[in-house]
Amino acid sequence: MTDKEKKILEALDTAASDVKIPESLEPDKMKEKLEGVKQKVWKRSYSYWLAAACLAVVIGGAAIYQQMGGADGLLMRNSSSGRGGTDEEVSVGSTIASAKDYDEVFQYFERYEEAISRSSGGSGFLGDTVNENASAGREEAKMESSSADRADTGAAPQAYGGSEGSYSDTNVRTEGVGEADIVKTDGNYLYALKESAAEIAIVDPSGDDMKKIGSISPERGAQISEFYVAGDQLFVLCNIPKTNLDENEVYFYYGEDATLLTYDISDRENPKLTAKLSQSGRYLTSRFVDGYLYLFSSFTVEGDCRSEDIDSYIPMVNGKSIAGTDIFLPPMNTANQYTVVTSVKADKPDEIVDQKAVLAENGQCYVSGSNIYIYESIWRNARFQSLTSGGTTAVRRISYADGMLKGEAQGKVKGYINDSFSIDEYDGYLRIVTTINAATNTTTNTTNAVYVLDEDLKTVGKITDLAKDERVYSARLLGKTGYFVTYRQTDPLFSVDFSDPKNPQIIGELKIPGFSQYLHLYDDGLLLGIGMDTEEESGVTNGVKLSMFDISDPADVKEVQKYTIKGAYSSDVFSDYRAVLIDKERNMIGFSTYGNSEMYYIFSYDRTNGFHQEMEEEVNGMSYMGTRGVYIKDKLYVVKGNAIESYRIGDYAKVDDILL
Amino acid sequence: MIDAKAFTELYRSVYKELYRFALCMMKHPQDAEDAVSEAVISAYENIHKLKKDEAFKSWIFTILSNVCRKKLKAKERTESELKPEHIAGGGDADSGLREDVQNAFFILSEEERLVVSLSVFGGYNSKEIGAILDLNANTVRSKRSRALEKMSLILKE
Numbered sequence: 082m083t084d085k086e087k088k089i090l091e092a093l094d095t096a097a098s099d100v101k102i103p104e105s106l107e108p109d110k111m112k113e114k115l116e117g118v119k120q121k122v123w124k125r126s127y128s129y130w131l132a133a134a135c136l137a138v139v140i141g142g143a144a145i146y147q148q149m150g151g152a153d154g155l156l157m158r159n160s161s162s163g164r165g166g167t168d169e170e171v172s173v174g175s176t177i178a179s180a181k182d183y184d185e186v187f188q189y190f191e192r193y194e195e196a197i198s199r200s201s202g203g204s205g206f207l208g209d210t211v212n213e214n215a216s217a218g219r220e221e222a223k224m225e226s227s228s229a230d231r232a233d234t235g236a237a238p239q240a241y242g243g244s245e246g247s248y249s250d251t252n253v254r255t256e257g258v259g260e261a262d263i264v265k266t267d268g269n270y271l272y273a274l275k276e277s278a279a280e281i282a283i284v285d286p287s288g289d290d291m292k293k294i295g296s297i298s299p300e301r302g303a304q305i306s307e308f309y310v311a312g313d314q315l316f317v318l319c320n321i322p323k324t325n326l327d328e329n330e331v332y333f334y335y336g337e338d339a340t341l342l343t344y345d346i347s348d349r350e351n352p353k354l355t356a357k358l359s360q361s362g363r364y365l366t367s368r369f370v371d372g373y374l375y376l377f378s379s380f381t382v383e384g385d386c387r388s389e390d391i392d393s394y395i396p397m398v399n400g401k402s403i404a405g406t407d408i409f410l411p412p413m414n415t416a417n418q419y420t421v422v423t424s425v426k427a428d429k430p431d432e433i434v435d436q437k438a439v440l441a442e443n444g445q446c447y448v449s450g451s452n453i454y455i456y457e458s459i460w461r462n463a464r465f466q467s468l469t470s471g472g473t474t475a476v477r478r479i480s481y482a483d484g485m486l487k488g489e490a491q492g493k494v495k496g497y498i499n500d501s502f503s504i505d506e507y508d509g510y511l512r513i514v515t516t517i518n519a520a521t522n523t524t525t526n527t528t529n530a531v532y533v534l535d536e537d538l539k540t541v542g543k544i545t546d547l548a549k550d551e552r553v554y555s556a557r558l559l560g561k562t563g564y565f566v567t568y569r570q571t572d573p574l575f576s577v578d579f580s581d582p583k584n585p586q587i588i589g590e591l592k593i594p595g596f597s598q599y600l601h602l603y604d605d606g607l608l609l610g611i612g613m614d615t616e617e618e619s620g621v622t623n624g625v626k627l628s629m630f631d632i633s634d635p636a637d638v639k640e641v642q643k644y645t646i647k648g649a650y651s652s653d654v655f656s657d658y659r660a661v662l663i664d665k666e667r668n669m670i671g672f673s674t675y676g677n678s679e680m681y682y683i684f685s686y687d688r689t690n691g692f693h694q695e696m697e698e699e700v701n702g703m704s705y706m707g708t709r710g711v712y713i714k715d716k717l718y719v720v721k722g723n724a725i726e727s728y729r730i731g732d733y734a735k736v737d738d739i740l741l
Numbered sequence: 742m743i744d745a746k747a748f749t750e751l752y753r754s755v756y757k758e759l760y761r762f763a764l765c766m767m768k769h770p771q772d773a774e775d776a777v778s779e780a781v782i783s784a785y786e787n788i789h790k791l792k793k794d795e796a797f798k799s800w801i802f803t804i805l806s807n808v809c810r811k812k813l814k815a816k817e818r819t820e821s822e823l824k825p826e827h828i829a830g831g832g833d834a835d836s837g838l839r840e841d842v843q844n845a846f847f848i849l850s851e852e853e854r855l856v857v858s859l860s861v862f863g864g865y866n867s868k869e870i871g872a873i874l875d876l877n878a879n880t881v882r883s884k885r886s887r888a889l890e891k892m893s894l895i896l897k898e
Contacts, residue, residue, distance in 0.1 A: 089889045093765075093857065099839065102760050103760070106760055109749070111752060112748075115749065
């Protein structure tokens with residue numbers, strides 16, 4: 082290390098040593114807390130765990146490493162882009178535009194670089210729309226939009242597989258649109274991603290003893306994110322780091338490829354790799370609809386773009402650069418990231434059907450029955466100026482029938498989107514619930530809004546200035562009626578009537594203590610909420626709360642039943658809907674919570690007697706990945722990291738456990 | 742058997758570094774406090790998995806790294822990174838760190854912060870960091886150099 086480097090490390094050390102350590106972390110305080118905590122003792126042999134613990138140091142570390150995609154372009158840029166800037170609204174071009182060639186993409190990055198290297202003042206680049214700035218002297222690539230293939234009036238699309246009541250499937254955002262996960266079952270076997278993220282174990286759970294019968298371990302260095310099982314195929318979604326030798330013959334890392342590995346698992350004991358496809362960037366998410374897989378990755382352009390070296394700024398799919406005309410320019414000149422989308426036919430997994438790259442800053446996806454929506458939040462004046470405008474969300478729509486990807490429209494709304502449940506397509510319209518957080522140096526003015534956009538993604542109806550000083554915690558838009566929860570001290574559950582898209586109306590507002598972080602239509606007229614129970618006066622949390630709302634009259638919603646898990650302070654469900662097991666037919670609501678330890682719960686629901694706790698068992702596995710409950714026939718399997726525990730559905734007596 | 746008292750003594754030897762490390766990763770005092778608290782409880786519950794006392798420090802740093810990583814990921818999922826209180830990044834974040842150092846440090850990526858924080862607060866050398874992150878020691882060194890170079894540009898201003 083050079084002296085200069087040492088000095089910087091020392092500066093950080095010194096700066097940090099001035100920081101006051103919170104009282105709750107003082108050793109004596111911590112001791113009091115720990116005295117109430119039960120130490121875990123796994124029933125298996127001690128030495129087995131020792132081996133596992135030693136490995137965990139390296140493997141856990143590898144997993145950390147996997148997630149670092151360099152998606153911090155925003156912060157990087159902010160550090161060097163002091164902006165003057167006022168309160169004007171962000172303008173977003175109204176038409177989705179693809180580049181005409183690589184030159185146009187390169188020119189975009191040149192302007193982008195120039196803007197971020199400017200150290201002071203001016204409006205200029207970051208505020209301009211691409212359509213005004215980039216398309217001078219040429220016609221915009223206008224996309225005709227067809228409405229026929231988008232209306233959600235037809236039959237629901239077919240997801241892969243599909244349970245017939247004898248086993249559970251991953252909880253998904255859009256019914257009929259399959260999603261990958263870290264644990265899957267096909268009714269005969271359990272498939273579980275191990276904590277190392279380097280292996281998927283195949284477990285035969287028939288009979289009472291679980292047996293590991295096979296495993297899938299991709300090439301060295303591959304970090305598995307999640308997977309699908311469809312018949313005799315298993316699709317692995319992973320990141321494979323790219324490394325190379327630098328001039329000093331030292332290996333260096335230069336990003337990663339999101340990779341789809343297809344395995345033939347007709348012989349569960351000997352899975353065979355049959356196809357490999359890759360695309361630039363870190364794996365973001367994927368969907369499985371009507372026999373097609375759609376893969377999304379996030380590719381960040383870092384460092385210097387050179388016009389002669391297109392690899393420095395154009396993402397690749399399977400080793401080939403994406404064509405300029407398949408690249409959508411950003412709605413605003415703010416992105417150095419692409420969301421890369423490809424489609425693959427499941428029964429021809431060695432071929433790409435179609436591909437697009439969308440320049441978007443931290444693009445997020447919502448996939449309806451016929452369209453992909455890429456949305457991104459755009460903030461101005463991020464570092465040196467306070468946020469006065471409250472931010473803008475830009476949305477682009479790409480249709481995806483039978484694997485063919487087509488840019489359709491682009492639009493924007495004010496504010497940011499809480500999660501993909503706040504954006505929903507119905508009957509040709511897109512409905513969006515946002516929170517608008519307009520801050521000045523001394524105050525923050527938070528409001529919420531509902532927007533309805535038509536097929537051109539132009540706003541046709543809206544309700545603004547809702548729930549001042551609260552923000553959206555969860556939403557569920559169900560056909561013509563939508564529900565969303567905002568929170569400050571009590572939980573107003575709003576009902577919105579969308580039956581006239583041009584004139585959405587708030588028709589109900591229910592205030593109860595606490596808030597729901599996840600909403601799920603449990604049964605006709607019954608909306609389930611999972612969130613936190615809080616004291617109305619103090620805001621102190623009492624535990625994780627289940628609420629059942631009677632929505633049979635949307636104008637008069639009632640909380641008809643509730644249950645609080647005391648002492649629990651969080652649940653994976655709050656950040657990942659796939660962590661919940663909800664099955665109305667079997668009357669099961671399952672998820673884990675964190676308190677003194679992690680506990681898995683199964684609840685049943687009865688209209689008269691409310692929630693009934695059927696199971697409460699400690700989760701014994703350890704993993705930074707989430708916990709999943711899945712069932713096959715008469716058994717529930719609680720999977721966490723390398724441990725699976727099985728219980729008999731009914732009395733929920735423990736049957737078996739296995740360490741993978 | 743390590744009871745609460747014995748565990749607390751092990752904890753006493755590292756808790757300041759744990760908090761500073763978490764603060765540098767999470768950027769906000771409350772988030773850092775939560776992360777340390779969660780990691781310590783998790784470590785205590787699973788203390789039987791610890792091989793010998795000497796390894797306590799690296800073991801609990803690894804657990805804390807994982808907790809921070811998980812929390813950052815959850816945050817990313819809910820897009821909190823894009824909300825004003827977080828987007829302020831270096832500028833308006835109120836970590837309690839000295840402002841110039843904070844500004845310089847918080848421009849780093851998550852990975853760079855991890856490499857630098859493990860150096861400063863974990864006291865690890867590049868080889869040990871490499872073992873935790875599954876990176877070649879040279880790669881760790883070059884990443885650290887790049888990160889420090891970035892910081893020096895800001896500190897100079």
